[in-house]
Amino acid sequence: MHKNEFRDNLSKYANPKEYDETYKSFTADLEFIKAQLAESQQTIIELACGTGRLAIPLARKGHLVYGVDIDAGMLKYAQEKADAENLDIHLSVQDCTLLNLPIKTNFIYMTGNSFQHFLTNESQDALFVSVKRHLKPNGEFIFDTRNPILHELLHPDISEEMVEINGEMTKVSSREIYDPLTQILECTSAYTSIKNVYKDNIKLRYTYPLELKRLLHQHGFELVQIYGSWQKTEFTANSISMVVHVRLK
Structure with missing residues (x-):
């Protein structure tokens, strides 16, 4: 079993309401995910869903969202927001490297550069094993991480x-x-x-592009595209972000 490296790395999330207020106006990732799902209503999984900034508007559109996060306080706030709108969202406190949900899906996503919380090679490997276990054949996984400049x-x-x-x-x-x-x-x-x-x-943790490609290949994913932003700009050496779209082989 790999060492849990997340629980001591959560002090930035101590005030869920303040965190939610800080990031509520950022919608580029939400628009990207909405476009990817198109108009079909699907059962989807969000990893590191936090205060539900994406999960709640996606549930509003009719998607059945299973959201997981390791921080109970963030999830509690997300549940309160969902309850206020009578939205049916399945939220659970889980370590994404030990994901245990009762479904398989065609679509998993993780935003907010949460991939950078996986500090070791072992936890990155465990994340992809967990994702793979919950994806149907040809299922897609989309996530972002800062580009190391x-x-x-x-x-x-x-x-x-x-x-x-x-x-x-x-x-x-x-x-x-x-x-x-x-x-x-x-x-x-x-x-x-x-x-x-x-x-x-x-x-x-910062992960380099070729390092990331090897990791994806190792775990049986094919790279669909790396973008330089959620607006689908071209990925270059000076891009702030890597928005990574992969498909299970």
Whole structure:
């Protein structure tokens, strides 16, 4: 059994409502997934579904969504939002590398660069084994991950700014350090206001394009396309993202 490397990497998600508010206006990934599903109503799986930013509007369109996330607080907030609209969504707290759902599907997706939470080769392998086990033949898996742009990663990023958080002016001190041996970026932020002082941190694994292609081939997936964004721009060395569309062979 591989070591669970997720539970100590969740402090960024401690306030689901605030997290939801921060990202609610981002819809490019949702539009991509909607277009991929077209008008047919399907049973689909969302990995690392968080507060339901995609799952809820897809359920609204008539898809039966099975959403999983390792963070119980995020899922609780997603369930509250779904209940407020009387939407039928199946949400469960699960580790995506040990996925255990009662269905197989033609379509699984994971957005928000969640692939970067799989910090080791072992957990990346386990993710693809889990996905494969829940896909029907020729089923599709779509996910995104940040493209490692080395000249940016190799320079430590240390910054300080004043932002408004929950109506309070807060000093945010951030530090990002990349380890080229583990390919992990460690991001630490400290928040200081009159009422509050707290910290959070997150570790993010960067995977290189050829490394990713080998991983897909190893697990029996064929690459349909890599895009440079959810808007389907061409993937280049300077693209911020890799949006990866694969099909089970």
